[in-house]
Amino acid sequence: MRNLTHFISGKHVQGSSGRYGAVYDPMTGETQAKAPLASTAEMRAAIDSAAAAFPGWAAENPQKRARVMFRFKQLVEDNMDQLAELLSREHGKVIADSKGDIQRGLEVIEFACGIPHLTKGEFTEGAGPGIDMYSMRQPLGVCAGITPFNFPAMIPMWMFGIAIACGNTFICKPSEKDPSVPLRLAELMQQAGLPDGVLNVVIGDKEAVDTILTDPRIQAVSFVGATATAQYIYATAAANGKRVQAMGGAKNHMIIMPDADMNQVSDALIGAAYGSAGERCMAISVAVPVGKATGDALIAALRPRVEALKVGLSTDAEADYGPMVTAEQLEKVKSYIDIGVKEGAKLLVDGRGFKLQGYENGFYIGGCLFDNVTPNMRIYREEIFGPVLCVSRADDFEAALRLPTEHQYGNGVSIFTRDGDAAREFASRVQVGMVGINVPIPVPLAYHSFGGWKRSAFGGANQHGTEGVKFYTKIKTVTARWPAVGVRSGTDFTIPTMK
Ligand code: NAD
Numbered sequence: 001m002r003n004l005t006h007f008i009s010g011k012h013v014q015g016s017s018g019r020y021g022a023v024y025d026p027m028t029g030e031t032q033a034k035a036p037l038a039s040t041a042e043m044r045a046a047i048d049s050a051a052a053a054f055p056g057w058a059a060e061n062p063q064k065r066a067r068v069m070f071r072f073k074q075l076v077e078d079n080m081d082q083l084a085e086l087l088s089r090e091h092g093k094v095i096a097d098s099k100g101d102i103q104r105g106l107e108v109i110e111f112a113c114g115i116p117h118l119t120k121g122e123f124t125e126g127a128g129p130g131i132d133m134y135s136m137r138q139p140l141g142v143c144a145g146i147t148p149f150n151f152p153a154m155i156p157m158w159m160f161g162i163a164i165a166c167g168n169t170f171i172c173k174p175s176e177k178d179p180s181v182p183l184r185l186a187e188l189m190q191q192a193g194l195p196d197g198v199l200n201v202v203i204g205d206k207e208a209v210d211t212i213l214t215d216p217r218i219q220a221v222s223f224v225g226a227t228a229t230a231q232y233i234y235a236t237a238a239a240n241g242k243r244v245q246a247m248g249g250a251k252n253h254m255i256i257m258p259d260a261d262m263n264q265v266s267d268a269l270i271g272a273a274y275g276s277a278g279e280r281c282m283a284i285s286v287a288v289p290v291g292k293a294t295g296d297a298l299i300a301a302l303r304p305r306v307e308a309l310k311v312g313l314s315t316d317a318e319a320d321y322g323p324m325v326t327a328e329q330l331e332k333v334k335s336y337i338d339i340g341v342k343e344g345a346k347l348l349v350d351g352r353g354f355k356l357q358g359y360e361n362g363f364y365i366g367g368c369l370f371d372n373v374t375p376n377m378r379i380y381r382e383e384i385f386g387p388v389l390c391v392s393r394a395d396d397f398e399a400a401l402r403l404p405t406e407h408q409y410g411n412g413v414s415i416f417t418r419d420g421d422a423a424r425e426f427a428s429r430v431q432v433g434m435v436g437i438n439v440p441i442p443v444p445l446a447y448h449s450f451g452g453w454k455r456s457a458f459g460g461a462n463q464h465g466t467e468g469v470k471f472y473t474k475i476k477t478v479t480a481r482w483p484a485v486g487v488r489s490g491t492d493f494t495i496p497t498m499k
Helices: 040-059 062-078 080-091 095-112 154-165 180-191 206-214 227-239 262-278 292-307 327-343 397-406 420-429 465-471
Strands: 006-008 011-013 020-025 030-036 122-128 131-139 142-146 169-173 199-201 218-224 243-247 252-256 284-289 346-349 368-371 388-391 412-416 434-437 473-481
Touching (some): 006 180, 020 080, 030 080, 040 142, 040 169, 040 206, 062 080, 062 095, 080 095, 142 154, 142 206, 154 169, 154 465, 169 206, 206 227, 227 243, 262 284, 292 368, 327 346, 420 434
Parallel strands (some): 142 218, 368 388
């Protein structure tokens, strides 16, 4: 069994807390590695290293920082196949999807290559008599990112890519369920020329996280994970005076209008609901057909496709999706199917009994499809995070719009229609942070920014894009006057104004 290490100050460091988490092979159900869970002292050592590296890295000119990002991008591309395999073997998603996870992170690195331009300040010549005014964006210091299991490449890169390009130093606390890819990314950053201590990866659980949240040297905390954790991180980090962006869970709806092309809808929905076994914060988990005929047509199109889903090994190029990340996650999903049946939803396809031949102990589940799901049911209100699609029928556009608008989560939503008027009205009125029009998973590209509303995100700042640059920098504004020698402007006891 592999013994994983932390990556602190450019070196692999053995865990010394005596506590470990298990990293499973979701395909077989076996434990494949031991992940050390950092103690407060170990986390503090990483913070020491990041704090010591900060002045040098912050003073590096932005073009040099960008060049590290360029080299890192190339190294990740060169290592794509190995990284994707490592990712699939710990997470369970299929190889092509792991490549997508890595590629989405790399797109943020590409964006970060433009950091000299992105951190340029503003300048006003002659803001007053003989007065110039300018602003600059400066790094914050040591920043930390706490990341979930479901995107072990993309989400760490969302965070450290921007933070480090801006001149900060960084501690990544990845999910203890699949930490090998973030560790490998840190090695590649070092190979790309990043000085030791600028990026540290420390594996851990609540003890490590609480150290991040309370240590006064940490200036900003980025978090992505479940809502209960996000709310705790937000409240605790903010109470300790830190900047926080904390993204949480989701329940993403797809509205299907009567004029939508049902082939396009079912193609889009099957991938968005069941890809990565539904373990995506932007997965579609609720389909909302408008009108009875649309609902019946949707079920007729979808049901055989859900029954025919090919669940297989993560390394099987033919598989639609692979196993879930852990047995615990699998049991949680199965328990929600039981709950839905008890609540009176109609279970049309039941994947609970699925077993992959030869891999009976792997964490597999077949696709599940519920019809007649209503907003009072737990399977509607709560995030399941598995290959389970709930169909909640709506009578008309207004009723369909109310569902995502009134839901506790507001991460993503999408509408399928041929009617530009309905689409425009929907995009304008729906209370959700990311909207797709005839696009099932509207994840914004790296130069836009990612973030949900309501209980899907706490704190004001989105991830990446110019929002990310703002989050990881502080603005300083200088007002400068250089009067000629001997010129006096007198004394004024009132607040300076532009007269
Ligand atoms: P999680 O909240 O269990 O864990 C996320 C991170 O927080 C991990 O690093 C974990 O070690 C740490 N953590 C867990 N419990 C903690 C506690 N009590 N105190 C301190 N730290 C703790 O989430 P997960 O299961 O890894 O990820 C799945 C969740 O993430 C889903 O809810 C999904 O919707 C959400 N997610 C959201 C987004 C988004 O951008 N909104 C993106 C991806 C995933």
